[in-house]
Amino acid sequence: MIKLQVNSKSYSVDASPQMPLLWVLRDMLGLTGTKFGCGMAQCGACTVHLNGEAVRSCVTPVARAANQQVTTIEGLSTDLTHPLQKAWLAEDVLQCGYCQSGQLMSAAVLLRENPNPTDDDIDKAMSGNICRCGTYPRVRKAIHLAAQMQKEGGKL
């Protein structure tokens, strides 16, 4: 059994140590907000936080997450009050939405490490998250808005 902390809850899973964390999250824990995209760390759709870092869960063996803290899109906030969630809704970022949980999890790391990012900072942080609908301009706009909300007291 492998023990995990996911979104502040404790789990024990009977999984092969080499099973991708994404499979555990989706198929064993039912946390389907995180998406399978390419399966080879190329697209960013499967991004979750492992001890606060935006890892690609499709290539992360669950053994690496044993006894560590995992946060998925379901854990970013429980009531859609995270500045990024509010900004995403305000800017109507989504089109098909498939990549967006990964986009949000990457953006959350950016705002934690750089509360006032420039366009260039955003591009550097987000260029690993592919959006086939091409929502990049709205992603960038929403991150600026979230940064502004964060400065004005929104929580991160």
Next chain:
Amino acid sequence: MQQAIYTVVIVAALSVAAASIKPVNEPLAALPANAHEDNLMEKLNVNAAENSALRDSLASASAFLEVYKVLMSPRCMNCHPKGDQPLQGDDNHLHVMDVQRGEDGKGMYALKCANCHQPQNVPGANMPPGNPNWHLPPADMPMVFEGKSPRELAIQLKDPKQNGHKTMQQLIHHVSKDSLVLWGWNPGEGRTLPPLKHAEFVKQFKAWVATGAVAPAE
């Protein structure tokens, strides 16, 4: 009359010549019997030392040229780029996703190296290669390999201000034992190996250092 003048000139010339030779011969005559031989041996030894130094210098440069082949192979050079973006593949293309070095060499924001690169290679073609300490050199000491000539790279490697503050012995340890260096010979599916086996690479590196770590001429 003319013949008499020639005779005087020839005698005078011979006298001057004899006088000029004498100071050389006299001290030798005053030395012990075997001194002449010792002096010659000393001269020969100097020549032998010079020859030995020359041989070492040539051997050192030659060893480094072998080392250089490995350092410039994609498995080494891709993480020693001239810019702030790592390289990928045998064609040394810029790392996709616009991945950046970052201050500590471990990437930036949501694109840190360890976000995709696991402690070990992920099985399968084109999957992320892995190591527990996957990184580039830090921004304040980028240790660039890309675009360097053998001479430039040798000089850089010897300079602690450019080589990560390492002594030559620490460099030998680094190329012999560092797991990220060793990864180059276990790079995962679909990646070519460096042109020398690791043991031969270390042997040539040690030979380079032992013979004076000479930087090859341009």
